[in-house]
Amino acid sequence: HKYAIIIMFFVYAVSVSAQDESVTVEYSSPPDTTLQCSGQFVAHTLDHVTTVPSGQDVRQFEANGSGLAINDLDNDGDLDVVLGNHAGMNTILWNQGNLDFRTERLDFGMSRGVNSIDIDADGWNDLFFTRIASAPNYYRNQGDGTFMLEVLPYIAEPLYSTSWADLDYDGDLDLVGGTYDAELLNTIGQEFMLSGRGGVYYYENDAGYFRPQRLAQEAQALALILADTNEDGRLDIVVGNDFAVPDYIWLNTENGWVADEYFENTTYSTMSYDFGDLNNDGTTEFFSTDMKPYATDDTTTAAWQPLMDDMMDDPHPVGDPQVMQNVLQVTSADGFLNRATGWGIDATGWSWSSKFGDLDQDGFLDLYVVNGFIEQTMFAHLPQHELVEENQAFRNRNGQGFQPMPGWGLASTYSGRAMSMADLDGDGDLDIVVNNLRGPAQLFENQLCSGRSLEVDLHWPNSENPSAIGSRVTLVTEMADMQRMLRSSSGYLSGDPSRLHFGYPASTNLLTLEITWPDGAHSTIDLTGNEAMLIIRH
Structure with a gap:
């Protein structure tokens, strides 16, 4: 049996003396809710369609679609959804509870990535959109349901993928962003070549002024994450590049950013990056998606033939570290080392956003990948120029590999791009939102009704990082230790909520919750079995 949770209703608060920092913990009480338990995910159509300027005839870079973000924009405890758009308007879906959303159109579009984080540290999550061939837009949350377009000084580059965290450990949020040079050359051509603004940038937040440091002169940065790749406690930069540009890693050292070839193999056309501890051994695995058909029947082969021909015309040199398949980086x-094939996730189609999350709440992170492609030239031989594929869901087999789960009801054939996971109906488990191209966005309601969950919100008032982005939280149980990191974004153009989710079997005894805050301070909380908590640092 699984309880429903509403974070906003607290039954009591206790002060906990931590190792270094004291915190107040507010536990929530499960409301009386009758759960729908169909044993699978149920698809709901959302009031948003990502369109392109050319209409139904999708051109090359229009095919990349737009992003999304999930976070609480009005501080009512419900997570709201923001959906980017290319030709049409961006959309906010204000969560009214029980999967009832109020639609608001924003009077701008031409968006790629979407983040929702509290940039100005006023306690309200703002909106940050990367845009097509221009500098990002920052919309400051006014706290009354409206947003004001404002300038973030010195962020002037035409960024594609971005992520936020306190990377210099001075307390405020810094930004890392990468450009997608192929699209910029196609869109603004000579102007971009003369601008010298392509590449990867680290923007150090200096009292609200973002000082740019150019880390790379070129990039095809479809994906970008901030994660601790070498387990030294510092967040590093990982950039996933399209085409023949290899993925980048910069290690965060006391002497600044140091370029490193930390991964022996990477995807050739990296579309997405995510990370997590897949076997609960305390180390982090990294997953990147590429383009490789998941089936080998004649129909699939014929549909993929143009891409196969391109591969034959451009063979890889012997020893090339880039591979044309998904890559799972496992520590040894x-x-x-790349273990994607052994784990059963090397081929998931023309893949875009991929995310880990404990969908069945058994204590292990599962995987969902959205896919498909639409393009008028490459797929002129297909109806509506569309490579139609089923999204791929995988269950984690107790840290030993992944099992395809077609019975979960997640095999949508819309052309998915951005995707993120969150508990949107307050019942404790992870639902999924996908921003499709040329089709309605979708919400997949989790009705598996398995296991139990702990949801955690961190609050660091009177700091420049109120949501404590970059914190690492470990749930210690008698079964295993489960780790999560609070991040602003992951996958493909997808912003993540500042609410952490842990799933576990109903018979599991919870022991403690251990928090490492962004500044390195620690807190340890003895657990009482409650299933949602707001943790406020003093």
């Missing part, structure tokens, strides 16, 4: 004594 010899460093990271």
Whole structure:
């Protein structure tokens, strides 16, 4: 049996003396809710369609679609949804509870990535959109349901993928962003070539002024994450590049950013990055998606033929570290090794956003990948120029590999791009939102009704990082230790909520929750079995 949760209703608060920092913990009480338990995910159509300027005839870079973000924009405890658009208007879906959303159109579009974080540290999550061939837009949350377009000084580059965290450990949020040079050359051509603004940038937040440091002169940055790749406690930069540009890693050291080839193999056309501890051994695995058909029947082969021909015309040199398949980086004594094939996730179609999350609440992170492609030239031989594929869901087999789960009801054939996971109906488990191209966005309601969950919100008032982005939280149980990191974004153009979710079997005894805050301070909380908590640092 699984309880429903509403974070806003607290039954009591206790002060906990932590190792270094004291916190107040407010536990929630499960409301009386009758759960729908169909044993699968149920698809709901959302009031948003990502369109392109050319209409139904999608051109090359229009095919990349737009992003989304999930976070609480009005501080009512319900997570809201923001959906980017290319030709049409962006959309906010204000969560009214029980999967009832109020639609608001924003009077702008031409968006790629979407983040929702509290940039100005006023206690309200703002909106940050990367845009097509221009600098990002920052919309400051006014706290009354409206947003004001404002300037973030010195962020002038035409960024594509971005992520936020306190990278210099001075308390405020810094930004890392990468450009997608191929699209910029196609869109603004000579102007971009003369601008010298392509590449990867680290923007250090200096009292609200973002000082740019150019880390790379070129990029095809479809994906970008901030994660601790070498387990030294500092967040590093990982950039996933399209085409023949290899993925980038910069290690965060006391002497600044140091470029490193930490991964022996990477995807050739990296579309997405996510990370998590897949076997609960305390180390982090990294997953990137590429383009490789998940089926080998004649129909699939014929549909993929144009891409196969391109591969034959441009063979890889012997020893090329880039591979045309998904890559799962697993830690070994010899460093990271690609274990995607052995784990059963090397081929998931023309893949875009991929995310880990404990969908069945058994204590292990599962995987969902959205896919498909629409393009008038490459797929002129297909109806509506569309490579139609089923999204791929995988259950984590107790840290030993992944099992395809077609019975979960997640095999949508819309052309998915951005995707993120969150508990949107307050019942404790993870639902999924996908921003499709040329089709309605979708919400997949989790009705598996398995296991139990702990949801955690961190609050750091009177700081420049009120949501404590970059915190690492470990749920210690008698079964295993489960780790999560609070991040602003992951996958493909997708912003993540500042609410952490842990799933676990109903018979599991919870022991403690251990928090490492962004400044390195620690808090340890003895658990009482409650299933949602707001943790406020003093």
